[in-house]
Amino acid sequence: MYWNGKRVLVTGGAGQIGSHLAARLASYGARVTVADNLWRGKKSNLLDESGKPVIDLERDFLQVDLVDYRNCERATEGQDVVYHLADVVAGINYVFGNQFSLYNTNLLIDSQMLRAAIAQHVSSYIYVGTACSYPAERQSKLNPPPFKEEDVYPASPESSYGWSKLMGEMGCELACKEKLLDIGILRFHNVYGPHCEMSPEKSQVIPSLIRKALQHPHEEFVVWGSGSQRRAFVFVEDIVDALVSVATKGMNQGVIQIGPDYSTSIKEIAERVCAISGKQIDIRFDISKPEGDVDRAADWSRARDILAWSPKVNIQEGLQRTYAWCARHITRKTEAK
Numbered sequence: 001m002y003w004n005g006k007r008v009l010v011t012g013g014a015g016q017i018g019s020h021l022a023a024r025l026a027s028y029g030a031r032v033t034v035a036d037n038l039w040r041g042k043k044s045n046l047l048d049e050s051g052k053p054v055i056d057l058e059r060d061f062l063q064v065d066l067v068d069y070r071n072c073e074r075a076t077e078g079q080d081v082v083y084h085l086a087d088v089v090a091g092i093n094y095v096f097g098n099q100f101s102l103y104n105t106n107l108l109i110d111s112q113m114l115r116a117a118i119a120q121h122v123s124s125y126i127y128v129g130t131a132c133s134y135p136a137e138r139q140s141k142l143n144p145p146p147f148k149e150e151d152v153y154p155a156s157p158e159s160s161y162g163w164s165k166l167m168g169e170m171g172c173e174l175a176c177k178e179k180l181l182d183i184g185i186l187r188f189h190n191v192y193g194p195h196c197e198m199s200p201e202k203s204q205v206i207p208s209l210i211r212k213a214l215q216h217p218h219e220e221f222v223v224w225g226s227g228s229q230r231r232a233f234v235f236v237e238d239i240v241d242a243l244v245s246v247a248t249k250g251m252n253q254g255v256i257q258i259g260p261d262y263s264t265s266i267k268e269i270a271e272r273v274c275a276i277s278g279k280q281i282d283i284r285f286d287i288s289k290p291e292g293d294v295d296r297a298a299d300w301s302r303a304r305d306i307l308a309w310s311p312k313v314n315i316q317e318g319l320q321r322t323y324a325w326c327a328r329h330i331t332r333k334t335e336a337k
Contacts, residue, residue, distance in 0.1 A: 002248055004029035009079040011066060011113060012086030014041030016195040017128075020240045021083060022046060023054040028244075035062040035075040036086065040202055045195045066109045072116035081124045081247060084113050087168075089130075089161055090202040092224065092292050099160035106164035114171050118180045126246055127172045129187040131232070131259065131296055132162035139293035142230065146261045146299035149187065149254065158293055169255060176252055184246040189259025189298050193236030193318060194325035206233070206319070209270055210326045213277040221274070221281045225291025227267030232259040232297040235313035235321075245307040253306055259298035260311045266291070272316065276323045 008025050012018045013034030018041065022032045032055045034046065043061065046054050055061065064071035066086055076082060088105045089095065095102065110127070117125045134147055136158035157163050169185055176183035196207035203211065205224075212221045242258045250256055267285075274281040303309040313321075 001028060006030045006080045007033070007078055008081045008083065009033045009035060009075055010083045010085060011035045011075065012041060014038060014043055014045050014061075015085065016045070016193065016197070017191060017236060017239055017243075018083070018085045019045035019054075019195050020193075020236050021085070021243050023048065024240050024244060026054050031060065033060045033062065033075065033079065035064050035066065035071070037065045038063055039088070040090065040197050066113055067105060069112045069116060072112045073120065076113070076116045076120040076122055079120070079122050081126070082113070082117050082122050083126045083128075083243060084110070085128050086113075087165065090197070091204045091208060092290055094202060095159050095161050096290055103160035103164045106161070107167055110164070110168035110171060114175060118175065122181055124182045124184070124247055124251060125172070125175075126184040126186070126243065127168055129169045129185060129255065130162060130165045131187060131189040131257065131298070132159060132293075133157050133166040133169070133187070134162070134296060136293065139296045142228070142295045144295055144297075146297045147257070148299045149257055149302060152255075173254070182251045184251045184253075185255045186242055186246055186250075187255050187257040188239060189232040189234050189257070189296070191236055191239050192233055193322050195236070196322065196326070198326060198329070205231075205266060206269060206273075206322060207326065209273045210323050211330070213273050213279065213281060213323075214327055214330050216277070216279055216281050220284065221270070222284050222286050223266060223270050224286055224289035225266065226287055227270060227283075227285050228265055229291045229293065230263035230265045230295040232261075232263050233269075233315060233318070234259045234311055235318040238311050238313055241312075242303060242307060242309050245309055249308070250306050256302045256306055257298050257300065258303055258309065259300060261297050261300060263295055263297045264315055269315075269319070272319050273323065276320055
């Protein structure tokens, strides 16, 4: 098998996506190293359901800040494959409240990691971008046609986060053009699932709504914005399928976006979460709060043709599985107090 004996670095590997990827690759026989500063990630995400670590945490976990180039060199040394997932991101409140620092930190992390991977002669480097990089005007009305990869230009993302991740894509494309190393680039739509961040400060929309439902009536169930805004939600297991496939099928083939070709409104997500909770919950929409881009979805034909990828987990199943994980997580935190 391709992965058996490979040395693989996953930056941001204690986060939602990275921890699932690390577990999958380790199960395939790879020696996985995780680099994470634990700002949002948690070492507990690297434990399986029985509490056993999915990697050797003593040997292969690096708690480092990748803004420092020396840490990037240390992390990439001796690696065959690098998955660069680490970045600064959180919910809409954090993103729009910290645009300058977020933009600059992500630029530093991305440029330092790529530079280190080239210097350390890493053979395969996989970068993850975001659908937030699509132009704001393309997402300003309901029901736009599903985006193609090239629709990201002319560039005008709504947030500095979208700009920073697009600059990361550009750096990788330049390195690929100059044949400095093999490059794979995936552009993700809205990822959700277990190992999500639920805190009020850092959570994104689905885990935020699940937390509010779990804690209702002690926490009011408030949806930011009108609820009419829509996103193309993709379950974390489907994301990991794409990440695994790109290393063997999608290198040096440009950007490949990952997400469904339909979007779901935040209002519908809120209603589904309330129904899953089994509670009688009155949903309140706070239109004084930002709601971000209006609508977007993915034309995933390149993912189908190059990676043989398709979204498999539907939104209802994904929400039920995420809710169950969040419920267990909150219960354990409460019992530990």
